[in-house]
Amino acid sequence: MIKIGIIGAGRIGKVHGEGVTYGVKNAVVTAIADPYLKEEITEWATGLGIKACYKDYRNILEDPEIDAVMICSSTDTHADISIEAIRAGKHVFCEKPISQDLNKIKEVMEELKKSNVKFQVGFNRRFDHNFQAVKNAVEVGKVGDIHLIRITARDPQAPPIEYVKSSGGMFLDMTIHDFDMACFLSGSQVTEVYAAGAALVNPDIAGVGDIDTAVITMKMANGALAVIDNSRQAVYGYDQRAEVFGSKGQIAVGNDALSTAILSTADGVTGEKPLYFFLERYMQSFSREVSEFTDAIEKDAEVPVDIEAGLQPILIAVAAKKSLDENRPVKISEIIF
Amino acid sequence: MIKIGIIGAGRIGKVHGEGVTYGVKNAVVTAIADPYLKEEITEWATGLGIKACYKDYRNILEDPEIDAVMICSSTDTHADISIEAIRAGKHVFCEKPISQDLNKIKEVMEELKKSNVKFQVGFNRRFDHNFQAVKNAVEVGKVGDIHLIRITARDPQAPPIEYVKSSGGMFLDMTIHDFDMACFLSGSQVTEVYAAGAALVNPDIAGVGDIDTAVITMKMANGALAVIDNSRQAVYGYDQRAEVFGSKGQIAVGNDALSTAILSTADGVTGEKPLYFFLERYMQSFSREVSEFTDAIEKDAEVPVDIEAGLQPILIAVAAKKSLDENRPVKISEIIF
């Protein structure tokens, strides 16, 4: 059994605590650390059989029993803790994004070169049943050569302005998953991006220099064109769709719902709304991504989302922001890394 | 061009007048007859280019220019007019049912034997795009040997009690189409029927000795089981579905709608209701059935729904009524013809 320490016991830290406990066969969480350690957290940890609860994550890094850490702390600490964990010889599962600061990512990469630990980035949607079905169809050639990729990602509700302010902007906070999906589904890389955006949901978002609605066009290295549309607020729920279209056909995935029920009345024929948000929609993917991480540790194999893969969506997000600001297509090669 | 006279200018007579004019390439309606000939009817006829309007259908039968008649008068007159038309040497397209009186049907069959005219019964649903798709899949073997047939037919609104009284009962008036569909889709015949029924929509319907809701089980000559469910009132519209299930799979058809539009709001994900009633739903099938009738005349070929095919659903309906009355399965062979 691989012993895992979770650093950061906020929402995503808890998701992983439960995901590992109930869904990862070859791993167990033995410790958590959170600077704001409250009774509520220790109770939650005890309920899952997690033995140690710390305020300081260094307790985890210093524990020789622990094989791997999952970094679920605030984004601005991801890189530094990653470096410390690598130095401590722990395998690292780092939540996305690795950092909003490209230099910090470089430092992590440098540190990794000197080490033998596994490093995986938390792009969980790659492990989702729907997107896996698209990926599988593409890989076995069902759509032929890829011509077009369409991704729709709309949140059910815009976040509070305070969150928006420190989010790094919609592209780094939200679209980053879609940038990753464009790379994952195409098996290729983005070379150029053009972003159109506006604050249509909430003008206050414009007030803090961000947008809530966007259409982003990408040119891929394999010649395909890709397009993402985003909104911070789809009142009907979390809208998560994708299509890959090619020379032999198209594979498309729609939304999941709580049931297949269809109600037919004098008012119309009505089905369920999409599952509300990412915890409902992507829950299974969280334990699947960690299962692949712990399998990679166990078998000394490659992790499915390495630091290079984790870097790409950040570069695209930075280029997309530049495109939005300058209203012109921006090449990824323009972003200095 | 085949010259057609339409006898009866009620709802279905008008449907055929327009269907032939706009949808049948090798035929033209040259006369109509209706005992209650009103100005509204003659205007409608003129608009379609129909030259002669009579009160007495015998004017049509006596017109040597007319090749074929379509009998769209009230059900109780179908058989007698059919016999007169056959004697006059006219090809006959007779609306369903041929008669509610089995002896009358026998008389028509006898008359037909002495003649060379074509005789087609108006089971239009056989020419519907959805049911044709089922039939085609069955015929080319896509479902293998047939095991189960399911037919759902629900009207959007119960008819007035006065109509119910003279309708011959729900089985002869409404389910007759579904009995025909069971035969058509299976390519087999019904051997035994069990009917359960009740007046759940409107108790007044029970008051006049009829039902408005039914489940009818049939055993087919080819070994398959078939089941029909009926209601006189589906508040969401005209519900017309069918499935054929067999050793290699299933083919199923659902309802048609006015558009493919899906509205997603905070209240749900809502599509269009089924097309309201048979005029909206089956319009195309009316001109298609007549096209096949006129083609059969032109090529001296067999009509697609002959008098034998038109008789079967009536026998099943009579057996179903007996089953309902006696609460036991009834063999078709019990019905004396």
Add this chain to the structure above:
Amino acid sequence: MIKIGIIGAGRIGKVHGEGVTYGVKNAVVTAIADPYLKEEITEWATGLGIKACYKDYRNILEDPEIDAVMICSSTDTHADISIEAIRAGKHVFCEKPISQDLNKIKEVMEELKKSNVKFQVGFNRRFDHNFQAVKNAVEVGKVGDIHLIRITARDPQAPPIEYVKSSGGMFLDMTIHDFDMACFLSGSQVTEVYAAGAALVNPDIAGVGDIDTAVITMKMANGALAVIDNSRQAVYGYDQRAEVFGSKGQIAVGNDALSTAILSTADGVTGEKPLYFFLERYMQSFSREVSEFTDAIEKDAEVPVDIEAGLQPILIAVAAKKSLDENRPVKISEIIF
């Protein structure tokens, strides 16, 4: 934490072992018993943290630490072990059917009257997300008065003849779930049943006196009509659908699939097949039904599926068999209990 002993470590016993461990918050499995206790079973138990593994289930009944037992042994032992467990003061969760022998069920009922333990029957489909959605819609009045219920249940593959021989017949083995569903969804009881059936999938099934294809019509106490269609073999997978139709509309549920993926190619527009069989399709419902059982123990509340509810589908199955044998509708009141 409620301590549970599982009696019988076959397929369904294991399903419950895992369901309780990973999905029931207030319970833990502390012992299992199986007369054919093999290493494979003890390893599986150890992996789940189950401490005691016995050959003799009496070890479980005699353990004062254990609060409740789950009877997952062969059907012919359900009733006797139930009685012993009730006498030992254990709460009982009994897999369906309680017994194929009505007298045995009576004995369990008598024993229960003298006791205070909870007794729940394993009709897991009541806890399925799709059927729950139908039930909820019916209960809040979305379909109005119920007129028609349609249930389709088709297995992906016919069982081996040896299994069929000892199954008690298709109605007791397979349709029993659908009989329960008719009661559950309608909130009413069946008063009369008519069954048509045949061995169309495999003639050997007829050779052992059973059928593999059926259409069963039921009259409900509330006036509604219900119909079930069954097949032992749908080559496209496990087909599990239901509709409730009433004065205000219809609620219908279809099949679940592995993903929402739709592949469009020159060959057609193709989606996923239904989830293969009951383990894939109904997995969640197994832990949900046990959660409600342990909640009822914890709160001393009524169990959601009591022995009366567990009896009804057996009575209907017996009546359906009689109907099939005698080819006539059979009243439930004809079945002596």
Add this chain to the structure above:
Amino acid sequence: MIKIGIIGAGRIGKVHGEGVTYGVKNAVVTAIADPYLKEEITEWATGLGIKACYKDYRNILEDPEIDAVMICSSTDTHADISIEAIRAGKHVFCEKPISQDLNKIKEVMEELKKSNVKFQVGFNRRFDHNFQAVKNAVEVGKVGDIHLIRITARDPQAPPIEYVKSSGGMFLDMTIHDFDMACFLSGSQVTEVYAAGAALVNPDIAGVGDIDTAVITMKMANGALAVIDNSRQAVYGYDQRAEVFGSKGQIAVGNDALSTAILSTADGVTGEKPLYFFLERYMQSFSREVSEFTDAIEKDAEVPVDIEAGLQPILIAVAAKKSLDENRPVKISEIIF
């Protein structure tokens, strides 16, 4: 009855000949003109009851009996014939595009100012049942303020290179309908466009300076963002979808098919492909647009698609081509008109 002369008896001329004859109540086609008048055409015309067939369209313009002309000749002749027809006092229905030459369009507009005739442009998709459903939902406020518009339009098969050469480019030939749709569905105008495109279907298309695959982003005057994706070849058929997303929800339309049939077999669950191409898909819209044209003549009302509306998609197409060539967003105001 409004008397119509059709100029040009190619594919679209015939579509309109039949559309008017069978689907427009207050109009009749009395003459056609085609410079390559062949027997096949005169036979077709006779079959529809069209009395006069000319080589020279001036015969139509000079006929005082004719109220309106439909210009269905080659694109390069649309503007000049329009001007002649306006001068002859005929109402004009002009197929799209009015011209590929903006100066020519200006001339037609000038001529129209001096006249009282109606002038309608053939953007038939506005009259399609699916797009009408979207438009209606938007107009009654069901989606609230518009944030995003997504249009997918993919042809089933790339045209021959010879056609591509003289087509004016994909934007003017194919995307023009989608540009019109963005304006129509939003009730707004495009202010800026960014086009990404490539020849992925057929490299020969690049050889003649055109593309076959594109993603086009538009900024609308009302603040919304719109995106079109195009392909010249979807092997699964004619893919015609649209979505309008806003503050209160989303309305989306999918493809139409020949039937609702779903085949479930061991290979999957397969539905029909989209209707093959525009003649199958949009047939009804052609007679509807002419009905509104003839109604506008009869009632002296405004036509639904006037020359201003017909001009917009051409301006957008020209801007899109400039954007593609210069790889930058282009404002519509940059296009000199």
